[in-house]
Amino acid sequence: MGIKKKLGLGIASAALGLSLVGGGTFAYFSDTEASTNTFAAGTLDLGLDPVEIFNVDNLKPGDKMHREFELQNNGSLDIASVLLDTSYTVTDAQGDNAGEDFGEHIVVKFIKNEGHPEHIFDNDEYTVVYQKTLAELSNMTPDNLAVELEDFLVWDYEQDGIPVGGVDYLDVVIEFVDNGQDQNIFQGDSLELTWEFTGEQEEGEWR
Structure with a gap:
């Protein structure tokens, strides 16, 4: 190999080495910032006061509570809305209800309410x-009941749902209906009513 060719190869090797070294040590300005993000879910907590709404004994046909x-x-x-689910069990004291429920x-009457505790209730004058x-309430789904109640329970009150820290009020009358017929089969019977209230969130929004 001639000297020119050897010299040319040496220059090429030196250039390659320089390139490799330069690629590993090239200096430049830089700045780094870290983003720390937090996502915390809120809570839905529906309270009921009192928890035991009715505790009445010695009922007779015609009684109202x-x-x-x-x-x-x-x-x-x-809370955007509250759903109500009704269930109950009957204890037949005499064992003679013969399929009667x-x-x-027992009729539940929802009473017109102003939506605040200053509402005055008169046992002789109230608007159902x-x-x-x-029996009818227990056969309704909470959603179906909510649709029907929405058409009837129109408070003279502008609160929409229950805001955080807020309170809504509900008035009900329960009546053991006197149907004018023999209701002796229900003497001594007891009924345990469970009302389950479920609060639902408002729709999601841009945050």
Whole structure:
């Protein structure tokens, strides 16, 4: 190999080495910032006061019971709506109900309310905005009941849902209906009513 060719190869090798070294040590300005992000879910906490709304004995046909109770938002998210689910069990004391349902003789009346505790209730004068027997309520889904109640329970009150820390009030009258017929089969019977209230969140929004 001639000297020119050897020299040319040496220059090429030196250039390659320089390139490799330069690629590993090239200096430039830089600045780094880190983003720390937090996502915390809110809470839905529906409170009920009192928890036991009715506790009545020695009922007879024609008796009526009025109760007012609070639905409280104790969580960190607004409650858009509250659903009501009804269930009950009957204890037949004499064993002679013969297929008759005590719940068909108990009527729940939802009373017009101003939506605040200053509402005045008169046992002789009140406006029933919606009513069903316990048997009918227990056969309704909470969603179906909510649709029907929305058409009837129109408070003179502008609160929409229950805001955080807010309270809504509900007035009901329960009546053991006197149907003018023999109802002796229900003597001594007892009925245990369970009302389950479910608070639902508002729709999601841009945050």
